[in-house]
Amino acid sequence: MAVLSYIEAVNQAIREEMERDPRVFVLGEDVGRKGGVFKATQGLYERFGGERVIDTPLAESAIAGVGIGAAMYGMRPIAEMQFADFILPAVNQILSEAARIRYRSNNDWNCPIVIRAPYGGGIHGALYHSQSVEAIFANQPGLKIVMPSTPYDVKGLLKAAIRDEDPVLFFEHKKAYRLIKGEVPEGDYVLPIGKADIKREGEDITVITYGLCVHYALKAAEKLEEEGISVHLLDLRTVYPLDQEAIISAAAKTGKVLLVTEDNKEGSVMSEVSAVIAENCLFDLDAPIRRLAAPDVPAMPFAPTMENYFMISPEKIEQAMKDLAEF
Amino acid sequence: MAVLSYIEAVNQAIREEMERDPRVFVLGEDVGRKGGVFKATQGLYERFGGERVIDTPLAESAIAGVGIGAAMYGMRPIAEMQFADFILPAVNQILSEAARIRYRSNNDWNCPIVIRAPYGGGIHGALYHSQSVEAIFANQPGLKIVMPSTPYDVKGLLKAAIRDEDPVLFFEHKKAYRLIKGEVPEGDYVLPIGKADIKREGEDITVITYGLCVHYALKAAEKLEEEGISVHLLDLRTVYPLDQEAIISAAAKTGKVLLVTEDNKEGSVMSEVSAVIAENCLFDLDAPIRRLAAPDVPAMPFAPTMENYFMISPEKIEQAMKDLAEF
Amino acid sequence: MNKSRHEKLGLSDKQVLDMYETMLLARKLDERMWLLNRAGKIPFVISCQGHEAAQIGAAYALDKERDYILPYYRDMGVVLVFGMTPEELMLSAYAKADDPNSGGRQMPGHFGQRKNRIVTGSSPVSTQIPHAAGIALGAKLEGKNSVAFVTLGDGSTNQGDFHEGANFAAVHKLPVIIMVENNKYAISTPAEKQFACKNLSDRAVGYGMWGVTVDGTDPLAVYEAVRQAAMRARDGEGPSLVETVLHRITAHSSDDDDRSYRTRDEIEQARAMDPIASFRKYLFENGVLDERKDQEITDRVMKTVNNATEYAEKAPYAKPEDALKHVYYE
Amino acid sequence: MNKSRHEKLGLSDKQVLDMYETMLLARKLDERMWLLNRAGKIPFVISCQGHEAAQIGAAYALDKERDYILPYYRDMGVVLVFGMTPEELMLSAYAKADDPNSGGRQMPGHFGQRKNRIVTGSSPVSTQIPHAAGIALGAKLEGKNSVAFVTLGDGSTNQGDFHEGANFAAVHKLPVIIMVENNKYAISTPAEKQFACKNLSDRAVGYGMWGVTVDGTDPLAVYEAVRQAAMRARDGEGPSLVETVLHRITAHSSDDDDRSYRTRDEIEQARAMDPIASFRKYLFENGVLDERKDQEITDRVMKTVNNATEYAEKAPYAKPEDALKHVYYE
Ligand SMILES: Cc1ncc(C[n+]2csc(CCOP(=O)(O)OP(=O)(O)O)c2C)c(N)n1
Ligand SMILES: Cc1ncc(C[n+]2csc(CCOP(=O)(O)OP(=O)(O)O)c2C)c(N)n1
Ligand SMILES: [Mg+2]
């Protein structure tokens, strides 16, 4: 198996899907000749031409809205939002339209669009190039939100998203793009949207997280292993709708749960994870459900001092794991 | 004290604040000559003129954005979104701008805007005139979200919102507008934003809710009283940021908690309430934290059969209360 | 002898009579819905009254076999031409299970019917403009020569999505026709508080597209403009902006009372410029229609309206639990 | 003797020299930032290079005592005129605690300074257009005769907020000047993939406002257009749309490499149309500037740049926990 970076997995998934299905096309800002500001679509313009790799005007509501129209027509658009932060002008199209098209038409129409966007911080992106935006969308039936952590998951889940009959938001951690590498099968495979994945088996405490934090948690778990603390790690992969079954059994397994997100604490997707546990396996718990998250300030500052203070790190996770294990 | 309807309290609060402070003005669709589609601003155009009661073009991002500009300038705009459902084109202005202005400018600028919008269902409004949209916003530090249940709270909290130095979303339940009446002092008073309110003292179970559901829960509680079950009822009033202290003590008081919202279940503000409880007073609980909410479908259908199926009712709350009491 | 206007446009007598009958059908269905609403039988009406000429004139200029339409809530006339039946419209008014638009989930006026290429619509205005560009893009990518015809009200042209959608369509020279039904009101807000340009078609130049303003009470004028736009679209000349100026005869909707913001006079004037009356006059003057034929048509229309009403009234609602269906692909 | 162009505009020799010096200062600060970025000392630069004439020409036409400016990220020239100091700009580049724009919270180019009426800006483009309308509305409600001057790039004119903000300002005849700095690129996307109109000022008619396209490499042409727009605004004639056409000399930002989408030739051409060189030539030709004076100015500018850099480099960062401050009123 080849070792790919996270972003190479994105690129490969799109390329293979475009080869497989002529209905698949890409649209977004600078996705064509430039290959995207992060190079996620590099080489696709050369390979498939400007008709299927469309540099759009600078207008996110149109990127989403035109994609939605094309999806209703029967195409399989992959719309790129240059940064997750800039998905906000498209919220009305995504929530009022994409998420409701099947339901409102009583199954007569559907909207198989994928909207990709790089999210997350730790890259000196400051307030508007660092945000986690999933919580804004993670309350909208009709929508699915995928946030993979590894190149393997990226490829399999992005392919699944492109083939999905319904709209999928696909958030990619921009710090993971080049930092995270992993083995990826050359051939075609899909992974199930809506299923969490155990990234590490353990006995003492359960950590539930997603995205880049999965890697931070794995790092922390290795450290704790040396101290004799065994960590069970569940990677949500899909943050909406949640894989309740997997959450319940991961929580019940150790009875001590730490939820980690890079997003602000109040109102994050981890609140829902906590609520699911509190509703379903309260009596299996030996400790309060802990959440480790960013402080409740609007977004990540630019200055390195404040950015580090805001950002989740392996060290912060390690400390929280220890505290929980000792509870 | 006069008995006012919920919407009369809205109208009175705005009128008194406009009389008190010349910086206060109203803008929105049809708020002028027509007095608003629900008549929330009735009489204000005649009283204060078209300069301070502005009929805007049909463009929500501009309504929010112009309001934000005026607020930065030093005015006290009250922007009306005709229906909460139509706030979505303004999400970028509200989240990227209003919520972040103080923080991003290091306290140099601020944005004292109030954005009012009627939300909620049970009025044959179908998908796009029935929604609860608070969960979309209830994860954004810098923003406050107020959702009052009684005319008394409406007046005191709307006045507080108008005087607040930061942006406040003020969601009014449109079914409550004429259905709910209550005593309201004639004079000036404000109520604290960020504080929940005990609407009924009780011993056996705790119900936490907000908006119209407060009234439904009160009705249900009276029924249960007859059966010897005593309900403690906390009205959140501000759903972001939450009054954690009040939540924790209300939950700890009876050890049995039912959370009620008219919104879809997954990802609602009740998830956060549950997470707060699970984090802070897990060992005080005698039952799993229950949530009663709308089913996870995109929005409320039009046909009465399906609308009733979707909508929370006193009967549904009563049943859930009983189940919990018997746990 | 001089050719009549419709002959010059290549429309036969039969075709204009058909247009007239469809206009009348739309009107009578609409009037019936108001009666049903006032009788407490249906919760909501939003009217096509005053817009019929623009709607039916435009729809006749399209290709019903391959074009896509993205109508807004007043466009009963457009969807009638594209194949939605009076029964189906009444099912929607009654929110019954067999409503093809939404199975009774959406308010009336939220059209959608895949088999007739009527693209599903929502309430937030103007979101359909980018959709039309997307539909046209899809057709173009597939090499189909379909046009996407999208409508909206004058107030709705001030939404960001109008701008973004129009611009996208123009940059990519997509076969899109944007038709504005300018009734000079957005609910209570008059045109001068909505925009400061003279004609809304003045916006076309800013997108580099073709634009025109026509009398929206004249079905032939609208037919001509939309036909030209459609020809341009099929010839690869890109999108067009067609403004039709007309009058809203009713209040905004059954929830609105327009007496608070329109004078009696103004309402009377709007009524006096009834496009159905003026088209009838035209047909009489050109010898296409006479009293007898007109009565025949009216009788047929009324029978259709009655049957549709009866049918829909008796039809069942969706089951309560049907609310759970069709959130995702099943 | 014939009057020179600047004299005809009522600008003194001192004033044009001052403009020239400010243009040079902006350029040299910007160049220094690139050096610092390439040396790993500052994480990010987004350039004013090529835009200086438009920025400084425009800002000189405004009233620095009462007008409000809502600059976009390239507008170092505008904020320099409005009173932000080179030290302050460097503090921002270094993300230091005393950065007046944001205390080191935002990237450089996200301007804001209340005391100079520089309205705080964000990254999502075009949100500032409605804000400008709101500022102008506030001023109008208070009876102040302030103008709100707002800028954006050509690509950003395709955002919904441009449309909604421009339309609102026009309907309410607000004293707003919208200036587009059209460098014919949005990052890598060329103008022809952004819009299909000839000039972006063609959009003015669609809002019923005054519009003009001027050479953005000529500070006097821009000065003249913006002065006229400001006069109109103060006279109650409403908003204007001023398009300045110019060249982006650098890559989009320090994170971009424009060789993947611009030919060497094209980049050379952009450099050849350097507005500072052409204004220097003008000043020489009109006897306002000579080699000695030019050297003096350059020396003064370089000293300022050096001092500002040194000062900012030594200044402290905000404390980590300062990240918690100023979420709400305290
Ligand atoms: C985004 C959005 N905001 C507000 C509304 C509420 N609303 C429904 S129709 C309407 C007026 C529309 O006016 P216009 O576009 O002129 O169409 P008309 O009804 O006059 O045909 C408004 C404000 C809405 N549906 N969508
Ligand atoms: C809403 C939004 N989408 C995307 C971006 C990313 N972005 C930053 S600058 C830019 C291009 C802007 O082009 P233009 O408006 O022409 O200004 P220029 O940089 O050329 O001066 C883009 C796409 C953004 N900042 N905001
Ligand atoms: Mg109208």
Ligand SMILES: [Mg+2]
């Ligand atoms: Mg540009």
